[in-house]
Amino acid sequence: MRVKYFDHIASNPLLPEVLEAMMPYFKEQYGNPMSMYDLGMNAKGAIDTAREQVAKLINAKPSEIIFTSSGAESNNFALKGMALARQDNGKHLIISKAEHHSVMNTARSLEKQGFVVTYVPVDEYGMVDPETVKKSITKETTVISIIHASSEVGTIEPIKEIAAIAMEHKICFHTDAVATAGNIPVDVKDLGVDALSMSAHQFYGPKGAAAMYLKTGQRILPLIYGGIQEGGRRAGTENVPAIAGMGKAAELADAELPKRMAHVRQLRDRLTEGILKIEKVHATGHPEHRLPGLASFVVEYIEGEGMLLLLLAKGIYAASGSACTSKALKASPVLISMGVPVSMAHGSIVFSLGIGNTQEDIDLCVEEFPQIVNRLRAMSPFAKEGWGAMPAEGDSKEGA
Amino acid sequence: MRVKYFDHIASNPLLPEVLEAMMPYFKEQYGNPMSMYDLGMNAKGAIDTAREQVAKLINAKPSEIIFTSSGAESNNFALKGMALARQDNGKHLIISKAEHHSVMNTARSLEKQGFVVTYVPVDEYGMVDPETVKKSITKETTVISIIHASSEVGTIEPIKEIAAIAMEHKICFHTDAVATAGNIPVDVKDLGVDALSMSAHQFYGPKGAAAMYLKTGQRILPLIYGGIQEGGRRAGTENVPAIAGMGKAAELADAELPKRMAHVRQLRDRLTEGILKIEKVHATGHPEHRLPGLASFVVEYIEGEGMLLLLLAKGIYAASGSACTSKALKASPVLISMGVPVSMAHGSIVFSLGIGNTQEDIDLCVEEFPQIVNRLRAMSPFAKEGWGAMPAEGDSKEGA
Amino acid sequence: MYSAKLMDHFTNPRNVGEITDADGMGMEGNPTCGDTMKLFIKVKDDVITDAKFQTFGCGAAIAVSSMITEMAKGKTLTEALAITKESVADELDGLPPQKMHCSNLGADALRKAIEDYRSKHVQG
Amino acid sequence: MYSAKLMDHFTNPRNVGEITDADGMGMEGNPTCGDTMKLFIKVKDDVITDAKFQTFGCGAAIAVSSMITEMAKGKTLTEALAITKESVADELDGLPPQKMHCSNLGADALRKAIEDYRSKHVQG
Numbered sequence A, B: 001m002r003v004k005y006f007d008h009i010a011s012n013p014l015l016p017e018v019l020e021a022m023m024p025y026f027k028e029q030y031g032n033p034m035s036m037y038d039l040g041m042n043a044k045g046a047i048d049t050a051r052e053q054v055a056k057l058i059n060a061k062p063s064e065i066i067f068t069s070s071g072a073e074s075n076n077f078a079l080k081g082m083a084l085a086r087q088d089n090g091k092h093l094i095i096s097k098a099e100h101h102s103v104m105n106t107a108r109s110l111e112k113q114g115f116v117v118t119y120v121p122v123d124e125y126g127m128v129d130p131e132t133v134k135k136s137i138t139k140e141t142t143v144i145s146i147i148h149a150s151s152e153v154g155t156i157e158p159i160k161e162i163a164a165i166a167m168e169h170k171i172c173f174h175t176d177a178v179a180t181a182g183n184i185p186v187d188v189k190d191l192g193v194d195a196l197s198m199s200a201h202q203f204y205g206p207k208g209a210a211a212m213y214l215k216t217g218q219r220i221l222p223l224i225y226g227g228i229q230e231g232g233r234r235a236g237t238e239n240v241p242a243i244a245g246m247g248k249a250a251e252l253a254d255a256e257l258p259k260r261m262a263h264v265r266q267l268r269d270r271l272t273e274g275i276l277k278i279e280k281v282h283a284t285g286h287p288e289h290r291l292p293g294l295a296s297f298v299v300e301y302i303e304g305e306g307m308l309l310l311l312l313a314k315g316i317y318a319a320s321g322s323a324c325t326s327k328a329l330k331a332s333p334v335l336i337s338m339g340v341p342v343s344m345a346h347g348s349i350v351f352s353l354g355i356g357n358t359q360e361d362i363d364l365c366v367e368e369f370p371q372i373v374n375r376l377r378a379m380s381p382f383a384k385e386g387w388g389a390m391p392a393e394g395d396s397k398e399g400a
Numbered sequence C, D: 001m002y003s004a005k006l007m008d009h010f011t012n013p014r015n016v017g018e019i020t021d022a023d024g025m026g027m028e029g030n031p032t033c034g035d036t037m038k039l040f041i042k043v044k045d046d047v048i049t050d051a052k053f054q055t056f057g058c059g060a061a062i063a064v065s066s067m068i069t070e071m072a073k074g075k076t077l078t079e080a081l082a083i084t085k086e087s088v089a090d091e092l093d094g095l096p097p098q099k100m101h102c103s104n105l106g107a108d109a110l111r112k113a114i115e116d117y118r119s120k121h122v123q124g
């Protein structure tokens, strides 16, 4: 059965051209990039090339790119590194309620170190209001970090406006662009950000390579101390093949972005239209300001995992923000912060499309999905009577 | 020209079997290990297998292995994570003067956060005296970290004795085993350590995969916060192919360790014998308690980089701890702390052998090296008159 | 993640539905995750002659519901009350640990259905 | 890292050695890194007729020594004094930045050799 992979937000397949760009560094070019002989200099050259390719994708200077091992590492590095480097100026941070765990939990760890964090809310579309950010600023605020686009509902935040407010107040601004960089245009100059996180496996590059953009002149403390790799800002022997692969993936994304976006947008709109024909199904996230490849819904009266399992039986790979399907057994905090009732958040289903998906894949999904919903609703005690029979809602700290 | 690679301590070539074990995770098995469908569970399975393989290599339990991206990350994680988790008990740490940058500079960063660090000296062989460690212990000491073997002079430290002292004082003990794990027997139970760092590219595995052993029950704070990967102790999408490769490399190392050690030891002894025939050349590090594949020397009156360049012209890849050859332009701190004069440290040369090296490679090196030394000495102002004509020595903070 | 037997009970659940003239009904829900099960029984001569369920929840919750209705049918009420979370999980060839306590509501729902029946048929 | 020209001057250095009856000798060293150069000159009618060197140091230091002795030969003392670190580096098709200030001692050693010659031949 053909795999219909609609979970690109979890991870992307690697492009064959990217793997090819990595292979020499698994084979002949095994030197340590710090070594002064050819084997080392060729490895170093691969990193330099990748740095240029990644910089070009986001309109940065190569010297502003620091390679890391994951989007989570970039987020930890940015938040802790910038906050700790500025702690003499103040210990107040601002993030949103729609952040990824790797920003959210880093902020929480800083709270334990005496920082104060304001978590700005999002509206029903998952959107942060720049005015609310502005009002949260105090004299102590040193860092603001707002996600570029949520990987759960796809809403693209007004980063440019928020970055302008931060700059006006001379506050360092970071955005988690893991879900956007390589998937929609990301221009650090235009956005006006001081730091930005991105991850290769989100744009058909390898797992194990990611980057942080840090604007020239911005101070940061390393997360990983040691040698002088990455200009002394991130120690450790470089993952040369993965970095080379990230560079190639960035180059390809840069060249093909409009084509890729048009492809997934068209498929997504077709999918959305089909799925919204089912009754008591609601689209989540912003209808326009959203990732072109991401379609997310809540389906009333049934639970996400059942949908995923029945979709899988048809070769369709999707995701859900329900508590039962998260390995942490928590319902999507983003859905909850958007005001979606916990009962409905259980019915979350997220399709994230990619360049390998076809119209036939989508049509199959649109054909099968209503039957899956009906089948599960036929078993649900709520389908006939509505949510009235629901037991009292808890705080969804644990899940099914 | 056949490459005679004698710089395995910088990085190892990848074994073809290891690359083969990685390939499925670059191709069909691209799922995120957190995903509940087959693509994800297969990736998760690869990580679980690797965890068992790595655990077996060092006689740990699989649940005691935390995958990271580099030896440097493991060292940062261990030192900061254990020290910060225990800071209510005290803020004193002990490390040696022979530590790798990634331990040394992490300790320095902790000093800036109010920790006090004792740097215990090493003797002329680069050896730490367990008694000195014992005497440095205060009521405030919470963590001791001593390198298992120096990558610069090859000396293997008395870890078992030091770990016993730490345990007696209920102090957490970490060892940086990046240069040893996979190259000599490393048994965490026998050594009695609480935490240990290791890195795949040091035993024919890929760059980008490393691990930290953390004994069951030992507390640690994450270095990278976020999702629940690695049991919530290290967030970020897992580098599945590299982790799978590390597992395979560990399995092979475990099976072939005695054979590999015998091979490199025999070659090293042959090389050492040949090189010590040159006059005014001194072996560095401990003559017996040393890495089997590592031969290190100082050659008087000449400088390391010249030797490396002329060796390279013969296809021989080696390393030097001289200031001029280090990208940080610092003479090896280990040599200096062993009492080697800066002038002589300039003449450092390090050969680190591997399973691909042959007797012919060694014989060629033994044949060529004296000529290279003679050629450089013929240009040296010191060769005839000795070091008397040397300008006053600085602190080697900068170099040539 | 799930055993083949569990997947079979999820994909082809037995005894789905309501019994409109049920002799007993039990409803059990896990308020933190929302898994909710309604279990209906028909009883004759102290023996469960029929059982049906309606469940909102993950694959495990649905399979547990299917399995427990199968297990309950034909049992006396006393026998049925001896069915535990563990015995249901065993019959399904095991449940993932995190599902054990969240989705395994069958035994509780069955107990409530039996209690409901008994409360209505005290002197029955 | 190094240009082909630099590598040529390192691998086949010109003018290695001492001039036992030198007219001038200059020694220059970088105390922090240890690079040390001894430069010998023969002078006739204010023109450098021969130059030789002995150098302890990295590849760049040796190539710089070789190059500057070549550059000096045939030049008048005044012309030779106009040789700078930068002009030596240029002649070698560039030096890596970190080598520029550490290993590029040639111009200083040459200046010292000329001063040495002049101090001995004040009225010469």
Ligand SMILES: Cc1ncc(COP(=O)(O)O)c(C=O)c1O
Residues within 6 Å of the ligand: A009, A010, A069, A070, A071, A072, A073, A075, A100, A102, A147, A149, A150, A151, A176, A177, A178, A179, A199, A200, A210, B235, B236, B237
């Ligand atoms: C918005 C966002 N931030 C951060 C991350 C973490 O990045 P990584 O998977 O590279 O650890 C993800 C992961 O998908 C993400 O979607």
Ligand SMILES: Cc1ncc(COP(=O)(O)O)c(C=O)c1O
Residues within 6 Å of the ligand: A235, A236, A237, B009, B010, B069, B070, B071, B072, B073, B075, B100, B102, B147, B149, B150, B151, B176, B177, B178, B179, B199, B210
């Ligand atoms: C003793 C020692 N510790 C730590 C490291 C750092 O490990 P990595 O190269 O994986 O960053 C090295 C690197 O070779 C090492 O030799």
